[in-house]
Amino acid sequence: MSVADAIERRLEVRSYTDEPIAPDTKRAVLDAARLAPSGKNTQHWRFVVLDELADLERLGELSTTGAWITDAAFAVVVLTDPEYTYHRLDAGRAITHMQLAAWERELGSCIYTGYDEEGMRSFLGAPDRYAVTAVVGFGHPDEPLEGRKRRRPLDEVAFEGRFGEPFDVD
Numbered sequence: 001m002s003v004a005d006a007i008e009r010r011l012e013v014r015s016y017t018d019e020p021i022a023p024d025t026k027r028a029v030l031d032a033a034r035l036a037p038s039g040k041n042t043q044h045w046r047f048v049v050l051d052e053l054a055d056l057e058r059l060g061e062l063s064t065t066g067a068w069i070t071d072a073a074f075a076v077v078v079l080t081d082p083e084y085t086y087h088r089l090d091a092g093r094a095i096t097h098m099q100l101a102a103w104e105r106e107l108g109s110c111i112y113t114g115y116d117e118e119g120m121r122s123f124l125g126a127p128d129r130y131a132v133t134a135v136v137g138f139g140h141p142d143e144p145l146e147g148r149k150r151r152r153p154l155d156e157v158a159f160e161g162r163f164g165e166p167f168d169v170d
């Protein structure tokens with residue numbers, strides 16, 4: 001898999017088979033998060049891995065936008081320290097690393113951000129100073145792993161020199 005291939009083709013996957021995940025694969029996904037860059041290399045993120053069905057069901061109950069997590073083989077809850085203004089950006093970098101590492105191993109994944117944050121903190125036993133920034137579900141896809149992306153055209157989102165000026169590489 002090339003990086004360009006992953007960028008062009010990877011899609012979010014919210015439906016998974018029951019096939020178990022090899023421990024090495026799970027470790028590789030978490031290690032990809034650990035290796036992500038973070039502002040000033042603070043590495044303030046923490047990752048809680050959940051793979052028991054009862055825990056995944058509890059995540060689903062606490063979520064407003066991620067009920068599909070109960071279907072996942074495992075979930076990673078990403079906690080970050082809001083003392084750093086860029087803490088959510090750091091979470092995004094780590095999450096992208098995990099999702100690409102998973103995709104390379106033919107695992108599907110999806111992120112969600114809607115949940116009862118206090119409920120999540122209490123469920124996980126997380127210290128108050130951490131924000132619960134996102135949850136990512138992983139599993140063998142029960143839907144196409146790749147396909148056509150629905151994205152705005154480049155000239156709608158990229159400008160040259162000043163906002164609104166057409167981007168022109170030539």
Ligand SMILES: Cc1cc2nc3c(=O)[nH]c(=O)nc-3n(C[C@H](O)[C@H](O)[C@H](O)COP(=O)(O)O)c2cc1C
Nearest residue numbers: 010011012013014065066110111112113114149150
């Ligand atoms: C910051 C962020 C938050 C997201 N939150 C949710 C969410 O709460 N629930 C969900 O099902 N998907 C969520 N997604 C997934 C997006 O809906 C998905 O990335 C987008 O639709 C593009 O999907 P595609 O790459 O499959 O085309 C989130 C994605 C991002 C980047």
